[in-house]
Amino acid sequence: MPVRPTAALPALLAAALAATALTACGSGSGSDPDTLKVSFKQSTDNSIKVMDDYLAGIKKQFEKANPGKKVELIPIKAPDSEYYTKVQQMLRSPKTAPDLVYEDTFLINSDITSGYLKPLDTYLAKWPDWNQFIDTAKTAAKGEDGKTYGVPDGTDTRGLWFDKGIFAKAGLPADWQPKTWDDVLDAARTIKAKVPDVTPLNVYTGKPAGEAATMQGFEMLLYGTDTGGTDPLYDSTSKKWIAGGQGFKDALTFVETVYKEKLGPDVETALDPNIQTIVRGDLLPNGKLGIDLDGSWLPQDWLEGSGHEWPEWSSKLGLAPMPTQHGQAPGKVSMSGGWTWAIPAKAANPDLAFDFIKTMQTKANAQKWYIANSGIAVRKDVAEDPAYTAAQPGIKFFTDLVASTHYRPAFPAYPKVSTAIQEAMEGVTTGDKSVADAAKGYDEELKSAADGQVIQK
Amino acid sequence: MKRTVARILPLTPATLLLLLFLAGPIAYCAYIAFTDLQLTGQAHESFVGFDNFRTAFGDEAFLNAVWLTLVFTVVSALLGQNTLGLALAALMQRASKPVRTLTGAIVITAWVLPEVVAGFLLYAFFRKEGTLNALLDWLHLPTQNWLFTLPILAVSFANVWRGTAFSMLVYSAALNEIPKEITEAAEVDGAGGWRRLWHITLPMIRRSIATNLMLITLQTLSVFGLIWVMTRGGPSGKSQTLPLFMYEEAFQKSMIGYGTAVALLLLLVGGLFSMVYVRLLRTEI
Numbered sequence: 001m002p003v004r005p006t007a008a009l010p011a012l013l014a015a016a017l018a019a020t021a022l023t024a025c026g027s028g029s030g031s032d033p034d035t036l037k038v039s040f041k042q043s044t045d046n047s048i049k050v051m052d053d054y055l056a057g058i059k060k061q062f063e064k065a066n067p068g069k070k071v072e073l074i075p076i077k078a079p080d081s082e083y084y085t086k087v088q089q090m091l092r093s094p095k096t097a098p099d100l101v102y103e104d105t106f107l108i109n110s111d112i113t114s115g116y117l118k119p120l121d122t123y124l125a126k127w128p129d130w131n132q133f134i135d136t137a138k139t140a141a142k143g144e145d146g147k148t149y150g151v152p153d154g155t156d157t158r159g160l161w162f163d164k165g166i167f168a169k170a171g172l173p174a175d176w177q178p179k180t181w182d183d184v185l186d187a188a189r190t191i192k193a194k195v196p197d198v199t200p201l202n203v204y205t206g207k208p209a210g211e212a213a214t215m216q217g218f219e220m221l222l223y224g225t226d227t228g229g230t231d232p233l234y235d236s237t238s239k240k241w242i243a244g245g246q247g248f249k250d251a252l253t254f255v256e257t258v259y260k261e262k263l264g265p266d267v268e269t270a271l272d273p274n275i276q277t278i279v280r281g282d283l284l285p286n287g288k289l290g291i292d293l294d295g296s297w298l299p300q301d302w303l304e305g306s307g308h309e310w311p312e313w314s315s316k317l318g319l320a321p322m323p324t325q326h327g328q329a330p331g332k333v334s335m336s337g338g339w340t341w342a343i344p345a346k347a348a349n350p351d352l353a354f355d356f357i358k359t360m361q362t363k364a365n366a367q368k369w370y371i372a373n374s375g376i377a378v379r380k381d382v383a384e385d386p387a388y389t390a391a392q393p394g395i396k397f398f399t400d401l402v403a404s405t406h407y408r409p410a411f412p413a414y415p416k417v418s419t420a421i422q423e424a425m426e427g428v429t430t431g432d433k434s435v436a437d438a439a440k441g442y443d444e445e446l447k448s449a450a451d452g453q454v455i456q457k
Numbered sequence: 458m459k460r461t462v463a464r465i466l467p468l469t470p471a472t473l474l475l476l477l478f479l480a481g482p483i484a485y486c487a488y489i490a491f492t493d494l495q496l497t498g499q500a501h502e503s504f505v506g507f508d509n510f511r512t513a514f515g516d517e518a519f520l521n522a523v524w525l526t527l528v529f530t531v532v533s534a535l536l537g538q539n540t541l542g543l544a545l546a547a548l549m550q551r552a553s554k555p556v557r558t559l560t561g562a563i564v565i566t567a568w569v570l571p572e573v574v575a576g577f578l579l580y581a582f583f584r585k586e587g588t589l590n591a592l593l594d595w596l597h598l599p600t601q602n603w604l605f606t607l608p609i610l611a612v613s614f615a616n617v618w619r620g621t622a623f624s625m626l627v628y629s630a631a632l633n634e635i636p637k638e639i640t641e642a643a644e645v646d647g648a649g650g651w652r653r654l655w656h657i658t659l660p661m662i663r664r665s666i667a668t669n670l671m672l673i674t675l676q677t678l679s680v681f682g683l684i685w686v687m688t689r690g691g692p693s694g695k696s697q698t699l700p701l702f703m704y705e706e707a708f709q710k711s712m713i714g715y716g717t718a719v720a721l722l723l724l725l726v727g728g729l730f731s732m733v734y735v736r737l738l739r740t741e742i
Binding site for chain 1: 692
């Protein structure tokens, strides 16, 4: 019996469909050699366009200087932790990898180990401006193999912001400079007693706040304890992670005290995933927060054209370094991180991407960026420029903290260690766990996060 | 022979597509579950056998998520959506047309809303300054932050609110299928409302019950957006069901292999539930 003529059609269709489906998976990156894809983190706050505006300006300069080339900006609008996830998924495949990516130094080593990024040493060797970068910044994006994988676009430091108006009402000095943790807690207690309708002290905590809880919150405490030293989390001689000791428990006790005595935001607000936006966009500008342990970048949200303009902040807010636990030397603590521009290993146009980095990092453009995002300069020529230090109140204060700052042990296990810290913090914040239990929980989590590479100190 | 070929050929495109887009990813997932694949922090993954599953059963957070998933499913699907859907369907059989239309419209609106929108609505209902507390306050009853004190019940209620429409539609269709004569005959014989329900209605809609239970269980097991928006699984994991746990392990802690293993276990839980329904209601689907 002959095959019905109609049967040929489905067969053909089947073959065609299968072929398209299969080739769609196997085809090349499909990217255009004249289009540079730049992905970056867009603020989750719709009114904040600092990064968007800055990159739009650079795009214009770059396209003008490189006729025929186009820059495609790919904004990723997400909170930090989801931004990292999204970027990592993009970096896995040549089809989705952009040519240039904005990487937090928090994750860069992890992504280097995964082979997601391209070493930049050959480019850097031919780029005279690289000598302008301060040494600590140069190491921020260095892999364990000694190669450099990113160009930092600034750094940051952390300290205490306080509301002078609330301080005046509570009878506290306008030039407040706490010497110990107890000074900080006592000031918060005074505010709670005398100005009852405000939140006395904000310390980021718990998993919803993510890395902000670990870095602005916990590590600002931990690095100022007796066992703090240079790195209380990681022992570089034995290359092992350090299980929680007394300093770890003391830092947890501080967090517990803040939330148990109701000195902090109510626990529900503290564990709101948008807590950072709440603090910067509402609590501080509206005079509802006494003391905030936070980063140097806050004013970027208050600059003109940023959406929440609040130019008076510099007369309303005071700044003080975070003290060490008992005031022991050096007396103050700061943590530093920052973001870098990196080129994915699977980028289609790496050379063009480095040219774009060079455009962003001319002295003039770099300076413009530091000022726009309230960043701390990592270029010596900018740091020495009076136009930079005078650009904004607070820049000098936070730049001076660079001398007593610490960097996180940014090894591949760090993100997991950080989550374990957040879990311990969350336990004492809600009151579900005692300090001892939370610290024990951390030690157990640490063992699995660090693959058993743990020592007791 | 040629005839068989001619008959099979038209099915080939569908089969190929199914294999490619359905079976393919599932097989790949099953493979990943036995590796230590990470999203970042690792150059090459390796095969680790049953390690991920062993880790899961030794992980308190996993066991907590399993327990919460069971609570969430039983409370919101079996007790909530299922019984409420049946009750609404039964009541609507007797209601006047305008009442029927209005109730139907309201319930179905809740169902049609995207999960995330529904999540925000119920977040606004349950939060500290939310509608529920405003109501309670008005009635001079004590208020509390429901999302903080009873997160798993709050999200269960949200899921009931959202999913009841589906059960209602299934049961309305089933109830319409029952021949009037049988009910009338029972009524003539003097059977009261409860007896008619127990001896006539329920046995006659047995198959619909099984289908409904199975579908809503599978839907509920995979609810993610609703809980994510309302509580993010918090506070301290008190509303962290398996899909949220999976997301955290796979994408926030970068352990794709482990997260996928948990996904397979979730599949197993769904399978177990389905088997129980089929057995209990002795029906072939």
